[in-house]
Amino acid sequence: MGKGLPRKILIVLILPCAVYAIFFALQPKRFGNLQTLYIMFQQAFLPSISAWGLCFVMSLGLYDLSIGAIIILSAIVGTNLTLALGTGVGYIWLFIGCLATAVVLELVNATVYNLLKIPSMIVTIGLMILYETAANFVGDAVLPYELSIFGRAPYNIIAGAAALVVAYILYNRTQIGMQIGAVGGSEIIARNAGVRVERVKMNGFLLCGLFLGIASFLSVSYGGVIIPSTRMSSILRLFPPLMGYFIGIALKKVCNIIIGIFIGEMVIIMVVTGMVTMGVPTTYQQVITGLFLLAVVGIATKAKTDEVVK
Amino acid sequence: MKQHKIFCLVLTVAFSLMLFGGFSLFAEQAPKAEKAEKVEKVEKAKGPYLFGVSIWSDSGPLSKKVISNLRYAAGVLGAEVEVAVDGFKPDNQVSNIENLIARGCDAVMICNCTDAVVPKIVKLADEAGVPLALYFRKINDPEIKKYAESSPYFIGNVHEDEVAVGYNLGSALADKGCRNAVIINYNKGDTTAENRYKGYKKAFAEKGIALLGEQWDILDAEPAANAAESFIAAFPELDAIAVGGGGGGPLSGTIRAVKNHNKIGRIRITASDFGPDIAESLKNKEVAAMSGGHWTDPFFTFILLYNYVDGTPLSKKVETITMQPIYLTSVSEAQEYMKWCMDQPPYNDEEIKNMTVRHNSSFTLSDLRKIAAAYSLQDVIKRHK
Incomplete structure (x- = not known):
């Protein structure tokens, strides 16, 4: 382990360093400066936090397609709570409102899933529609600038780093995290070993809610406005965390998934920012990002398969 | 167990219906329920007119204002508005027009997401014999424009420059x-x-x-x-x-x-x-200049359609009306805009009625063009102060 650790760190760093080097070589003046790196570092936290939440559900072999709708509704409820209760220490109310709403909504997800025993994908699509509709009933949320200190450095970094530590501990160092891993590995074996699978799944959804609450809090602090989605467009918010999660899975062999997700998000943001600074048209940006994701996950999966064959 | 399965089946069917058919109307559930009753009355009493509006969303600041302003104008004229959300997706726009026509709308209007969707919706309107007009949009493609203008049911469009x-x-x-x-x-x-x-x-x-x-x-x-x-x-x-x-x-x-x-x-x-938060943005000098307030554009489209449906079309050919948005550059202008355009309708009941031949027999297309061209913050203040 002692000898392997530097090698693993090196392997993990290859990906972001390679991406950075490519764009730096192409745009040395625009891409390479410290401020660009600092901004990309900050931007990586927001999708990472959602991805950490998603990780607790997806590690169980479940899907949660409602995370975008939950983030939107939680941010709207949190902002309205803040505006209603006064603006003195408003961001505390904002945090509580966002967190409580997201956890409650994930509790609903888990309860409906456990009751109906139908695929989580169907349950969360149905509930996503309901959450979107609920958000439409409540209306837009505009957060005053003085209450959005967690949308800018260093507070967003502090909140993001705290979420990283909590996610790491919960996933790797607690009984809940171990049980999630066990159920995700084999539900039957876990059940036979005495694990209460339904409760573990419930915990997975609730932990997801915890991180989605933090993500919605940071999201409304960052953008300042949350406008409700309609016609399932909130699902678009699922894809950035999902891409980071896939890269996290791909890097799992050499790095803890929670760290891998952050690296994945950082790399995706580097790719997008690099293309923006190069003036690549938006359509091609999407194509290149998609191809990049396929390449990273494909190469990592290929490496793992080769090792198994050996 | 059997009950459980039936419950699952019912939910699945409900979700499927929402996903693949009626969801565009889901966001408008309350007004729709109200309308369902009135449609029957319409058939018996031969009115009021029903106008179908396909819109990108019903939740953003602009779309909400468009809808509320259209509902207000329709209410003044004793008409009704049915709204369907299309998310700016071509396939949703086509299905919305189909659905609105099928539901018995007397006329339909749409903010098309691209020129490419126009031939399809014009064809639908033609086949059903329902007048169609565009709001917020001009047709850039000359061939599509020519095709649309050849339709007897394409009434025209209103757009900003x-x-x-x-x-x-x-x-x-x-x-x-x-x-x-x-x-x-x-x-x-x-x-x-x-x-x-x-x-x-x-x-x-x-x-x-x-x-x-x-x-x-x-x-x-x-x-x-x-x-x-x-x-x-x-x-x-x-x-x-x-x-x-x-x-x-x-x-x-x-x-x-x-x-x-x-x-x-x-x-x-x-x-x-x-x-x-426009006033705040201008006050803090966060924005150098802004244009907006053009949510009256669909209102002019509605007036074109209303006169047509009422049997007194303002023109016998396809018409395009161009209007200017409102430009704001100061806090005082933003406050005036909120007071005169947002807190009250930019055209009052009498002015709306006077834009229809039914209530004002001398009203012409030229008058409508002048009203649209004159629309500005100063114009609204001058009329209502």
Whole structure:
């Protein structure tokens, strides 16, 4: 382990360093400066936090397609709570409102899933529609600038780093995290070993809610406005965390998934920012990002398969 | 167990229905339920007229204002409005028109997401014999325009001079001394977004502003903030950000990003579509100039259609009405705008009635054109003060 650790760190760093080097070589003046790196570092936290939440559900072999709708509704409820209760220490109310709403909504997800025993994908699509509709009933949320200190450095970094530590501990160092891993590995074996699978799944959804609450809090602090989605467009918010999660899975062999997700998000943001600074048209940006994701996950999966064959 | 399965089946069917058919009406559930009763009455009493409106969303600041203003005008004229959300997706737009026609609308209007969708919806209107008009949109493609104009049921369109909007806002940036700009715009391929972009580019080229970068498909505050931050980091010389539109969210995100980097005053922002906090933005000098308030455009489309449906068309050929948006450059203007245009309708009951031949037999298309062309903050204040 002692000898392997530097090698693993090196392997993990290859990906972001390679991406950075490519764009730096192409745009040395625009891409390479410290401020660009600092901004990309900050931007990586927001999708990472959602991805950490998603990780607790997806590690169980479940899907949660409602995370975008939950983030939107939680941010709207949190902002309205803040505006209603006064603006003195408003961001505390904002945090509580966002967190409580997201956890409650994930509790609903888990309860409906456990009751109906139908695929989580169907349950969360149905509930996503309901959450979107609920958000439409409540209306837009505009957060005053003085209450959005967690949308800018260093507070967003502090909140993001705290979420990283909590996610790491919960996933790797607690009984809940171990049980999630066990159920995700084999539900039957876990059940036979005495694990209460339904409760573990419930915990997975609730932990997801915890991180989605933090993500919605940071999201409304960052953008300042949350406008409700309609016609399932909130699902678009699922894809950035999902891409980071896939890269996290791909890097799992050499790095803890929670760290891998952050690296994945950082790399995706580097790719997008690099293309923006190069003036690549938006359509091609999407194509290149998609191809990049396929390449990273494909190469990592290929490496793992080769090792198994050996 | 059997009950459990039946429950699952019912839920699955309900979700499927929402997903693949009736969801566009889901957001409008309450008014629809009310309307369902009235449709029966309509058949018995031969009225009121029902107008179908396909719109990109019913939740953003601009779309909400469009809907409320149309409902108000319809109420004054004893008509009804049925709204269907299309998310700016071509297939949804076609299915919405189909559904609205099938539900018995006397006329339909749409803000088409691209020229390419126009032939299909014109064909649907033709086959059903239901008048159709476009709002917020002009048809750029000459062949599609020719096809639409050959239809007996295509009444026309109302739009702003979007190239002029982009040009005026781009010129405002030049007047403030800006030399290096980026553009954050919404959907690529959208006629309005493309025309505003053309206007900005024209102004930049004429006034010597370098266009450093552009980012499209931005519809929310968060991605707009991301894009603005990336531009700020990559281009230290950046002194202007033009936000093409998107309903107000992208403007708020851009402002937050510029504020977070302490660049307010050093980076000027212009925008189309007023955000939810326009007075605040102007007060804090976060925005150099804004255009918006053009939610009256669909109202003029509605007036065209109402007169047609009522048997007194304002013209026997396809008509295009062009109007100008409202430009705001100061806090006092923003406050006046809120007072005279937002807190009360820009056209009162009497003025709305006077735009119909039923209530004003001397009303003509030329009058409607004059009213649309005159629309401005000063015009509204002058009429209502």
